[in-house]
Every structure is written in structure tokens, then in C-alpha cells.
Amino acid sequence: MIELRGLTKRFGDATAVDDLTCTFRPGVVTGFLGPNGAGKTTTMLMTLGLQRPTAGTAHVDGRRYRDLPVPMREVGALLDARAVHASRSGRNHLLALALSNGLPRRRVGEVLELVGLAAVASKAAGTYSLGMSQRLGIAGALLGDPPVLLFDEPVNGLDPSGIAWVRTLMRDLAAEGRTVVVSSHLMSEMEQTADHLVVIGKGRLIADTSLAGFLAERSSSEVLVRAAGAGFADTLRAAGATVAEHVSGELLVTGIDAYAVGKLALASGTVLTELAPRRSSLEEVFMAMTAESVEFSGGASR
Amino acid sequence: MSVVRAEWVKFRSLRSVLWTAGTVLVLMAGLGALFSFGRAHELAVEGTAADRAAFDPTAASLSGLLFAQIAVGVLGVLAVSSEFASGSIRPSLAAVPVRGRLLAAKAATVTAVALVIGWAGGLAAFLLGQAIISGQGLASASLGDGGVVRALLGTGLYLTAIALFGLAVGAMIRSTAGALTIVIVVMLLFPIFSAALPSGLARWIAKWWPSMAGIRVVTTTPDPAVLGPWAGFAVLAAFGAIVLAASFAVFGRRDI
Incomplete structure (x- = not known):
């Protein structure tokens, strides 16, 4: 020890x-x-x-x-x-x-x-x-x-x-x-x-x-969602989730987990073409955590 | 004792160090023989009776000592500086965290090596040199002559003092080149150039400068202008002890 x-x-x-x-x-x-x-x-x-x-x-x-x-x-x-x-x-x-x-x-x-x-x-x-x-x-x-x-x-x-x-x-x-x-x-x-x-x-x-x-503790878990038809983002937001919409139609959902997303889809009759929980890797968590304490960093990459 | 055994393994496992040790022996015996032959031949061919009477066969045969001391100084310096150069000082001190113990073990190894090669080289140089001198028809010295045994013991002691000085400087300076420069300037170059100083100062330096006082221990001819053999060596030993003590203090505290 x-x-x-x-x-x-x-x-x-x-x-x-x-x-x-x-x-x-x-x-x-x-x-x-x-x-x-x-x-x-x-x-x-x-x-x-x-x-x-x-x-x-x-x-x-x-x-x-x-x-x-x-x-x-x-x-x-x-x-x-x-x-x-x-x-x-x-x-x-x-x-x-x-x-x-x-x-x-x-x-x-x-x-x-x-x-x-x-x-x-x-x-x-x-x-x-x-x-x-x-x-x-x-x-x-x-x-x-x-x-x-x-x-x-x-x-x-x-x-x-x-x-x-x-x-x-x-x-x-x-x-x-x-x-x-x-x-x-x-x-x-x-x-x-x-x-x-x-x-x-x-x-x-x-x-x-x-x-x-x-x-x-440290990793923020996100759920990647792709839904057929518009409007599902608002359904998610109404349920308390934070949603980032990408032009490709991808929704990055935080605040609720994949199970809750699935239940909302069922309730609203929405077809999901993709539902994937995404966990940030240890590397990403580490990078985020130590970003302020990096001794030497290339300016552009921050 | 276990740390000394470890230091001995480090010493004998480096070819460069073994070469340096071998060089000391060759310098002592080889240069001694060369000087003995040169000087004796010159005297035999064209020397006057007074020249021959003033000839010191012991000193002639031991004249390789001046060069051997550089090689021995290198050995002392390398015992510490090579560990700093390679970075192995960290594992060495992690294994022996009481710093003084590591430095003392290095000093013991360097002392043993310098004594043995100093004595062996001195004896070989003396015997070879005297054989050459008598071969030229000049009066040679023998082991029974006054002061000869003391002078031959002195070769080992003098070289040990130089080696320990090198070790101490190496432990303080850490870089091989820097430490070697200091050893050569202090022990060899300064005494040579001091002859150019005002005569009063030059005389004082010839008497009291550590290397010049110390080398009296290998001479058999008394000189009232300088110290006696043991008094002279005591000056060198005291100087060496002070520098060595300083190196223990510095080495013991420093971040490695």
C-alpha cells in the first residue's frame, strides 16, 4: 500500500x-x-x-x-x-x-x-x-x-x-x-x-x-435515434429529453434512456429505424475531464 | 558490503572501464620504460659525470605516473558520471536509497582498483625501468634503496587520491566532460602553467598545491624547497577528504 x-x-x-x-x-x-x-x-x-x-x-x-x-x-x-x-x-x-x-x-x-x-x-x-x-x-x-x-x-x-x-x-x-x-x-x-x-x-x-x-459518474450517455416521419423530436422534448437534431435526420437524445425512447415511440405510433445507446468511451471522458489541465495543447484542437 | 559487491559487478561489466584500467598499467610501465631508456641512453652517450650523478633512476622509471593519473581520474569520474549519463542512477538509488551508502561503495571500489593498478603498475615500471637503466651502464636503484619501497607504495596512494578526487567531482558535476575538465585542470594543467606565475607565487604553489604536494610521496630525493613525502601526501589527502565530504553532502540531498 x-x-x-x-x-x-x-x-x-x-x-x-x-x-x-x-x-x-x-x-x-x-x-x-x-x-x-x-x-x-x-x-x-x-x-x-x-x-x-x-x-x-x-x-x-x-x-x-x-x-x-x-x-x-x-x-x-x-x-x-x-x-x-x-x-x-x-x-x-x-x-x-x-x-x-x-x-x-x-x-x-x-x-x-x-x-x-x-x-x-x-x-x-x-x-x-x-x-x-x-x-x-x-x-x-x-x-x-x-x-x-x-x-x-x-x-x-x-x-x-x-x-x-x-x-x-x-x-x-x-x-x-x-x-x-x-x-x-x-x-x-x-x-x-x-x-x-x-x-x-x-x-x-x-x-x-x-x-x-x-x-x-462521468460519462454522459446519449441515445442515437432515427425515426421515420417528422415530429418525433418534439415528442421526446415533451417527455423531458434534450434533443439535438442533425440534418441527416439523426437525433441525439440525452436525459432519457433508450427504453424510455422505445416506449414513447410505441405510444406515439412512430417507427424507429435506429435506436442505439451511446456511451462515451473512457478516452472521451478523460479528454473532457483533463482538457483544462493539459500542459501543452495545440491551440486549434481545443 | 552487498552494495560494494554490486558496484564491483558494475565496474567489471563495462569494457570501457576495463580498458581504462588496462591503460593505466600500460602508461605506467610503458612510458616509464620509454623515459628510462631515453634519459639513460642520452646520459650514457653524452652525459657528464655531474649529469650522471644528478640522475634519479627511481623518478625516471616512475615518470609514467603523470599520464596514468589522468586515466585514473577518468575512472573515478566515470564511476558516478556514467550512471548519470545513462540514467541508471535512478534504478541504482531506488535499490540503495541511502545515498551515502551508494557513494561510499563506489569510493571503496575505486580505491581498491586504483591501489591495485597503482601498486602493480608502479612495481612493473620500477623493475622494468631499472633493468633498462643498468642495461645502459648507469647506476640503477634497487628495492632496498632508501625511500624506494615508500615511493612504490606511494604510487598506489597517489593514484587513489586522484581517483577519489575524480569520483567526488563526478558526483557533484554529474556530466563526464565537465568533471573531467575540472580534474585535468586542477591536477595537471594548473600545476604546469603555475610555473609562469610570479616566482614567489609559483614557489608557494609548487609546495602547497594538492597534486604537487601529493606527488612528493613517490619521490626518493629530498628537496628542501617543498614538503617531505608524507607531509606532502597529507596535504593531498586532506584536500581530497574535503572535496569528497562536499560531494557526499551534495549527492545526498539532490533531486535525481
Whole structure:
């Protein structure tokens, strides 16, 4: 379990993380979401003791990270997958990490097998593809078999089969009762992986909720209706719905659900040629929610 | 101790670092042999009796030290700066969050390496050089001569001090190029150019500048104008200790 309390980081005038309070719980995959520059990485760096908070605390199972006696047995982290000396072999990179925490040498071989890098373990890490580097970083995080795992953008650079592999791994790790935090700036990644979401924008907490709750609360559900003959829009409006009429004859209905639309059609004797509930995707909700807090945006697209 | 073992793995797993370490040995023995031959041959062919009497065979055979110290300074700098350059400093410090412990383990590794190659290189240079000098028909030095054993111990100590200075500067500056520039200017270039300064200042610098005072520990000829072997080395060691302490303070607090 990771607990952030009032965590704040300022770099001069810029506030990267702003009074962030939240808890990452065990047994679930928590998606840590935010646009680029939202403060996800800075939050992770402070949690790992690599950067000093301006204010507030980050605790792992009730202790500061630097007070953990054997850190790699408590927390495994993947930060930047490319942060490996290019001419050191993957195996030696992992061996140095393992030895520094007094972990047995056999763990190196075990995690290399687990991530599928055993065949290239003796090659220089600089020759690895981005996907292989991600696997090496994940191997490093798993060395100490820790109950808490932090992954910063772990699927970056992975091919579809790699992405599927990471998703399965995350879910398996959480199912074993571990705390799994996965940061991403892509909401779509999280729809299939995360159980819980912590969303930040400009360093501030925007949402801390279950994935289902997030969708239910935040997404506006619309119903797309196409009716034979005119006048149905007024019928819907009379029933309290908000209707947007398109030139193509499409009606976008909000305020009442598809069942109510169907009942109104039956009552008024209207033939519906199309009736489709439309739920905004997680991506759309996320975009709408973080629109004001996007650090850099192309002016026209807003 | 486990952190030192980890640092040793990092050290031995980089070919560039092993090459640098090998270069120190070659510079010490090879340049020592070359200088010994050149100087001894010159004296044998055209030297006067006074020239030959003033010849210091120990110093001639150890003259590769001036160049070896640059390579050793590079080793010290790279021990930290290569981690910043590659970004591996983050996983390293996530694994060892007590920063002083990581830097101390790096210092221990660098010390062990510099001592061993300094002693091995110094002994090889001395034995090779003396064989060459006596081959030219000049009086050579032997291990039993006054101060020779101390001078040979001194090669390892002097190079260790330079390596730790490099490590400390690397930990503070973080960039390899910047740290190397500082090490070379402070340890090598400034002492050379100080000769051009007004003579009073130049004499003071020759006596007290850390690298110039420190190198007295590898000399066997007393010189009243400068410090004695151990006093001189103490100046270098004290300077190194201050810079190293500063690097622990900076490295311990900084956002990585």
C-alpha cells in the first residue's frame, strides 16, 4: 500500500505536484492517469525517495521509502526503461541490482525467464529494442518479489503481443494481492487493465475512483435515434429529453434512456429505424475531464 | 558490503572501464620504460659525470605516473558520471536509497582498483625501468634503496587520491566532460602553467598545491624547497577528504 499525504513538489515557480492525497491499495491494478506533464513521474520519483517533496509525505506500508531496510523486497519500480548503461549486458545490470539488496543470484535467471529475455541476457542493453528494454525494466522491478509495484508507462514501445503480456502480468500480480500502480497518459490502455483509477491534471487530483464508478459518474450517455416521419423530436422534448437534431435526420437524445425512447415511440405510433445507446468511451471522458489541465495543447484542437 | 559487491559487478561489466584500467598499467610501465631508456641512453652517450650523478633512476622509471593519473581520474569520474549519463542512477538509488551508502561503495571500489593498478603498475615500471637503466651502464636503484619501497607504495596512494578526487567531482558535476575538465585542470594543467606565475607565487604553489604536494610521496630525493613525502601526501589527502565530504553532502540531498 502506498499513501500520499499532501504531496507537493515545486520547481521554482512551477508546481509539478500540488497537494496530492491518495492511497494505492493492494489487490487491484490502479491506473495512474494524467496528460503528459501532469506530475505522474514526479510523484513516483518522490515515492521512491529520488526527489524530495516540497511538502507532504509519501509512505510505503507506513514507512518512508529510504527507511525500508531492503527496498527491492518491498517495492519494485520501472521508471525509464532506457535508463541502463548501453554497454552493460542485461544480466549484469540485473545482477548488480540484485547484489545491492542481497538478493540471491538465481533471481536474475528467474526474472529473465519470466520476462522472456533469457536468450539475449548476455547482450549489451544498448542493443535492445524499446520493447526489450521495457521487459528488462520490468524484470528489475520483479527481482525482489515485492508486494508493491510501480510501473511508469510500461507498455510504451511494446508491440500488441507485448502489450497483452504486460496486461496479463499486471492483472496476475494484483490477483496475488500486490499493490500494482501503472501510470499512463493513454486512457484506452487502462480500460482493459485497471480496476481503480487515480487521475491527475497539473499535479492536482481529479478523480480517485473505481473504473466502473468513473464511467458511470462521468460519462454522459446519449441515445442515437432515427425515426421515420417528422415530429418525433418534439415528442421526446415533451417527455423531458434534450434533443439535438442533425440534418441527416439523426437525433441525439440525452436525459432519457433508450427504453424510455422505445416506449414513447410505441405510444406515439412512430417507427424507429435506429435506436442505439451511446456511451462515451473512457478516452472521451478523460479528454473532457483533463482538457483544462493539459500542459501543452495545440491551440486549434481545443 | 552487498552494495560494494554490486558496484564491483558494475565496474567489471563495462569494457570501457576495463580498458581504462588496462591503460593505466600500460602508461605506467610503458612510458616509464620509454623515459628510462631515453634519459639513460642520452646520459650514457653524452652525459657528464655531474649529469650522471644528478640522475634519479627511481623518478625516471616512475615518470609514467603523470599520464596514468589522468586515466585514473577518468575512472573515478566515470564511476558516478556514467550512471548519470545513462540514467541508471535512478534504478541504482531506488535499490540503495541511502545515498551515502551508494557513494561510499563506489569510493571503496575505486580505491581498491586504483591501489591495485597503482601498486602493480608502479612495481612493473620500477623493475622494468631499472633493468633498462643498468642495461645502459648507469647506476640503477634497487628495492632496498632508501625511500624506494615508500615511493612504490606511494604510487598506489597517489593514484587513489586522484581517483577519489575524480569520483567526488563526478558526483557533484554529474556530466563526464565537465568533471573531467575540472580534474585535468586542477591536477595537471594548473600545476604546469603555475610555473609562469610570479616566482614567489609559483614557489608557494609548487609546495602547497594538492597534486604537487601529493606527488612528493613517490619521490626518493629530498628537496628542501617543498614538503617531505608524507607531509606532502597529507596535504593531498586532506584536500581530497574535503572535496569528497562536499560531494557526499551534495549527492545526498539532490533531486535525481
